[in-house]
Amino acid sequence: MKEVLNSIRRTPYQSLASFLILFFALFLTIFVFYLTSFFSSILSYVETRPQVIAYFDVDATEKNILELKKNIEKSGKSSEVVYISQDKALKIYKELNSDNPLLLEMVSANILPASLEVYATKPEYLAEISKFLDDEQIVEEVSFQENIVDRLLTLTTILRRGALFLSGFLVLISIVVLMTTTAFKIALKKDEIDLMQLLGATTFYVRKPFLVEGMIFGFVSASVAFGVFYLLYALMFPFLSSYLTGIPSLSFYSLDSYGLSVFPPSIFFIVLSYLFTVIFGITIGLIGNYLSTSKYIR
Numbered sequence: 319m320k321e322v323l324n325s326i327r328r329t330p331y332q333s334l335a336s337f338l339i340l341f342f343a344l345f346l347t348i349f350v351f352y353l354t355s356f357f358s359s360i361l362s363y364v365e366t367r368p369q370v371i372a373y374f375d376v377d378a379t380e381k382n383i384l385e386l387k388k389n390i391e392k393s394g395k396s397s398e399v400v401y402i403s404q405d406k407a408l409k410i411y412k413e414l415n416s417d418n419p420l421l422l423e424m425v426s427a428n429i430l431p432a433s434l435e436v437y438a439t440k441p442e443y444l445a446e447i448s449k450f451l452d453d454e455q456i457v458e459e460v461s462f463q464e465n466i467v468d469r470l471l472t473l474t475t476i477l478r479r480g481a482l483f484l485s486g487f488l489v490l491i492s493i494v495v496l497m498t499t500t501a502f503k504i505a506l507k508k509d510e511i512d513l514m515q516l517l518g519a520t521t522f523y524v525r526k527p528f529l530v531e532g533m534i535f536g537f538v539s540a541s542v543a544f545g546v547f548y549l550l551y552a553l554m555f556p557f558l559s560s561y562l563t564g565i566p567s568l569s570f571y572s573l574d575s576y577g578l579s580v581f582p583p584s585i586f587f588i589v590l591s592y593l594f595t596v597i598f599g600i601t602i603g604l605i606g607n608y609l610s611t612s613k614y615i616r
Contacts, residue, residue, distance in 0.1 A: 332499040333535075339495040340539035343488035344599050348547045348591075350481040352580070358478075359580045370436040370447050371461040376404075378432065378456040386454060387434055393450075395443040400435040407432065431458060489602055496535075496606025497613075500528055504611070525611040529604060536603025540596045548588070555582075 374383055380403065387399050402410070407430040434451070438444050448462040514524055558581065578587045 332502050336496055336499045336535050337539055339492050340535055340599060340603065341543050343492045343602070344540050344595060345543040345547060346488060347485050347598070348543060348595055350484055351591075352547075352551075354478055354481045355580050370438070370444060370451065372434045372436070372451040372454075372457045373431040373459045373461070374433065374456050375458045376429065376431055380432070382456055383432055383434065386451075386456070390434070390436060390447065390450070393447075395439055395447060396436050397439045398437040400437075402433045402435065404430050404432050492602050493606040493609065496532060496603065497610040500532070500607050500610035501613070503528070525608075528607045528611050532603035532605075532607030533600045534603070536599035536601065537596055539603075540599030541592075543599075544592050544595050551583075 383401065387401055390396050390399050436447055436451075438447055444462060448460050451457050452460045578584060578590070580587065583591075
């Protein structure tokens, strides 16, 4: 540890460059990871809602509606199809307007339409199911928020692909910068390294301080980046809470049973995220310095 601290003091600007590049790389990686997880969770939440709702003509018979329900289920594009009869629709209406007796007196089951709530197996099938229902004569209206689902699906796909590219690019840049700064430090200590090797020091013994330094930089950069990110997240939390009013906690890729919640972030999710960030940072620091020492210390 003493050798590492001496190395940092002797090359403060190179050490600062190593820290900053790792900090920005890890901070942006955390940001993109959270953004991708957040939108994936939003999309998963939307997928659990009745995605297409078909309202039938009041004269439509239950037999025809159930036959249509069976046809949708046979298509293999729906995970669930729920039939809401006129009587059940009235019951739901009464529950929603229980505090307004006047509205309850004005409505009967005969004037409320029966409906089908369709859950698609994939968001891509929503438009097809909506068109299929819209073409049926007994269907009076189809409710389908196509724009919202399409935009979420497109945005999530772009973010996933962009996250992989950006993370890979940042890791590559970080490793190159670490290799460059470490090579400079090795050049400054060339006489000392030659002397150590003449005295019988093994290659690993000579390379060890540089490897430890890379791991320390990775750990410190990851910790600072994580702390700064969560500080900004805490400042944005009131806005996000008000914006997402009515939406329950968003699970991390449907792993809520394990206590992994993206919003609001659960303690287990925060701890796990920190551990992965630190391990990721240490790995980058170790790889960068390992490649540099492998090249310049033999």
